[in-house]
Amino acid sequence: RVAMSIMQYNGSAVLAMKGKNCVGIASDLCFGVQGRMITTNFRKTFRMQEKLYLGLTGLATDVQTLHERLEFRLNMYKLREGREIKPSTFASVISNVLYAHRFGPYFVEPVVAGLDDTNTPFICGMDLIGAPVTPPDFVCAGSNTEALFGTCETMYRPDMEPEELFEVLSQCLLASIDRDALAGWGAVVTIITPEGSFTRTLKGRQD
Amino acid sequence: PPPMECIFGLVGDGFTLLVADASARRSVFLYKQDEDKIFPIDEHKAMAVTGEPGDTTLFAELIQKNLALCTLRVGVPRSPHATAHFTRAIMAENLRRSPYFVNLLLAGHDKDEGPSLYYLDYLASLQKLNFAAHGYGAFFILSLFDRYYRPGMSLPEAIKVRTNPAISSLLC
Numbered sequence: 001r002v003a004m005s006i007m008q009y010n011g012s013a014v015l016a017m018k019g020k021n022c023v024g025i026a027s028d029l030c031f032g033v034q035g036r037m038i039t040t041n042f043r044k045t046f047r048m049q050e051k052l053y054l055g056l057t058g059l060a061t062d063v064q065t066l067h068e069r070l071e072f073r074l075n076m077y078k079l080r081e082g083r084e085i086k087p088s089t090f091a092s093v094i095s096n097v098l099y100a101h102r103f104g105p106y107f108v109e110p111v112v113a114g115l116d117d118t119n120t121p122f123i124c125g126m127d128l129i130g131a132p133v134t135p136p137d138f139v140c141a142g143s144n145t146e147a148l149f150g151t152c153e154t155m156y157r158p159d160m161e162p163e164e165l166f167e168v169l170s171q172c173l174l175a176s177i178d179r180d181a182l183a184g185w186g187a188v189v190t191i192i193t194p195e196g197s198f199t200r201t202l203k204g205r206q207d
Numbered sequence: 208p209p210p211m212e213c214i215f216g217l218v219g220d221g222f223t224l225l226v227a228d229a230s231a232r233r234s235v236f237l238y239k240q241d242e243d244k245i246f247p248i249d250e251h252k253a254m255a256v257t258g259e260p261g262d263t264t265l266f267a268e269l270i271q272k273n274l275a276l277c278t279l280r281v282g283v284p285r286s287p288h289a290t291a292h293f294t295r296a297i298m299a300e301n302l303r304r305s306p307y308f309v310n311l312l313l314a315g316h317d318k319d320e321g322p323s324l325y326y327l328d329y330l331a332s333l334q335k336l337n338f339a340a341h342g343y344g345a346f347f348i349l350s351l352f353d354r355y356y357r358p359g360m361s362l363p364e365a366i367k368v369r370t371n372p373a374i375s376s377l378l379c
Contacts, residue, residue: 009330010332031332031334033328036345036346036349037349038326038334038336038339038349039326039334039336042334059330059332060330060332061299061302061328061330061331061332064295064299064331064332064333065299065331104303
């Protein structure tokens with residue numbers, strides 16, 4: 001058995017980027033255990049609302065648990081408030097949930113991407129205890145964030161149209177996960193625009 | 208985690224095949240060779256367990272009996288999908304209290320879902336798969352099945368894969 005950090009037990013990569021009146025979020029598709037691939041259709045981005053997506057990297061069991069918990073909380077919010085949640089509010093909810101477990105955390109690093117009610121793009125990334133960051137350009141999370149940051153920093157430019165954003169997001173993610181032994185086996189990319197969203201599956205290097 | 212015995216399963220044309228080795232061992236000692244690791248949940252579902260010796264039987268029986276109770280209360284058995292998520296929920300709840308060191312495969316058949324196989328590891332990561340394996344045997348089985356498995360295999364074909372010498376040797 002190889003000694004690995006708990007955040008790298010399963011391996012993952014999620015990336016979110018802002019465009020011109022649109023956001024994109026992408027993840028790899030691998031579910032593996034300490035480097036051994038078990039399945040290649042474990043997507044780590046979840047549709048929470050029509051224009052709000054959540055990406056979760058880290059330990060797969062916590063990805064599943066947290067997704068279920070947050071979906072429950074979102075449903076309760078919708079029932080109580082009678083409306084959909086704003087992306088920034090949702091990010092605060094996640095931050096709160098994670099910090100509540102400060103000394104026994106969920107081993108996840110979430111990424112939130114969405115359009116708020118004025119269709120302004122919003123992205124947010126967090127560490128495993130809920131420290132949020134809302135940069136103006138892109139957010140990366142996963143087992144090899146160094147690679148993700150590298151490609152994004154190079155290839156990102158502001159105000160990209162949806163198709164352009166899709167292309168840049170895909171290429172950044174694929175290039176980075178090719179350098180990560182634990183993540184990969186394909187990718188799924190979602191672009192959210194005021195008119196709707198589209199999701200495409202990419203076939204990358206199958207290793 | 209203790210040394211793991213081998214269990215594996217595959218989904219075929221209208222059926223799910225679940226296989227478990229029959230040995231009960233502790234390091235170099237082989238206690239028995241007729242251990243039954245497959246626990247029926249009901250007529251159309253079964254669970255093969257491996258892992259920490261006491262936990263396996265305890266957890267399997269816990270799930271078995273709770274689901275039997277559910278069926279008695281509701282009158283209709285749970286679908287394999289619901290069963291798998293129920294099992295995962297129990298495991299995930301206990302993960303940060305008193306974890307069950309149990310790896311399991313849940314095989315089921317449903318009118319709506321058809322045949323299904325769910326992989327659940329001891330950390331409560333659940334995946335629905337066409338074929339899966341636990342234990343050191345998984346290192347070999349996953350690659351062998353990548354080569355020999357096709358979706359929609361017939362039962363004779365599946366048995367041929369199961370009796371492939373490489374796979375059989377993993378089960379002794």
